[in-house]
Amino acid sequence: MLKQILWTFLAVAGVASAQTYYAGVVGGYALGPDLTITNGTSKASVGLKGSGVLGALGGGDTAKYWGGEVRYMVQFSDLKLASGGTEVDFSSKTHTVTGDILGYFTPRDSAVRPYFSFGGGVRVLVGTGQESAAQPLSNFAALTATRETLAVGDFGVGLKMRLSRAVHLRLEVRDYIGQAPSKVIAPNTGSKMSGVLNDVVAVAILSYDW
Numbered sequence: 001m002l003k004q005i006l007w008t009f010l011a012v013a014g015v016a017s018a019q020t021y022y023a024g025v026v027g028g029y030a031l032g033p034d035l036t037i038t039n040g041t042s043k044a045s046v047g048l049k050g051s052g053v054l055g056a057l058g059g060g061d062t063a064k065y066w067g068g069e070v071r072y073m074v075q076f077s078d079l080k081l082a083s084g085g086t087e088v089d090f091s092s093k094t095h096t097v098t099g100d101i102l103g104y105f106t107p108r109d110s111a112v113r114p115y116f117s118f119g120g121g122v123r124v125l126v127g128t129g130q131e132s133a134a135q136p137l138s139n140f141a142a143l144t145a146t147r148e149t150l151a152v153g154d155f156g157v158g159l160k161m162r163l164s165r166a167v168h169l170r171l172e173v174r175d176y177i178g179q180a181p182s183k184v185i186a187p188n189t190g191s192k193m194s195g196v197l198n199d200v201v202a203v204a205i206l207s208y209d210w
Contacts, residue, residue, distance in 0.1 A: 024207030152178030
C-alpha cells in the first residue's frame, strides 16, 4: 500500500513539474460594430466607441498542446448614440473577466507557437457620464449612469513568441460576443434594439513564465 501511494505521489509530482505557468499584462485596442435601434420607421445606431484596453492574465500550459488562462480587461470606451447627423456621447467603462482554453499548433518548448482560444465569462458595462432629461435622440434610448452585468463568449487566434527563457510576447486578435445591454443603454417606449454587443480586440501580451 505504501509503495502504491509513493508511486502515485511521484506520478502527480511529475505531471506538476511538467506544467508551465505564466502571468502577464495586456494592452491593445477594441473596436466593434454598432447595434441598431428602431422607433417606428426611424433608426439609430448605438454602441461602444473604439478605445484602448488594459488588463492582466494568468494561466498555464497543462499539456503539450493545451493550456488555460483567466483574463481581466478594462475597456475605456464611451457609449454613442447617433441618427440623422446627430451623435450623443456618454462616458463609460467596460470590465471583462473570462476563462479560456488555448490550443497550440506547436509543442510547449517551441520558440514560436501559433494558437487559437475560446471561452467565456462576464462583461460589466458601467455608465459614468452625467444623465440629462434633455438628451438628444432620447426618443430612441437613454444613456444612463448605471451598471449592468452581461454574459459574454469569446474566441480568437494569436502567436506566442519566446523573447528569453522566461519572457514571452503574444500578439492576438479576439472577438467578444455577448448580450446587448438594456439598462446602461435603455430603449425608450416604442423602441426596439437589435443585434449583439460585439467587440474585436487586438492586443499585445507580455508574460513571465515559470
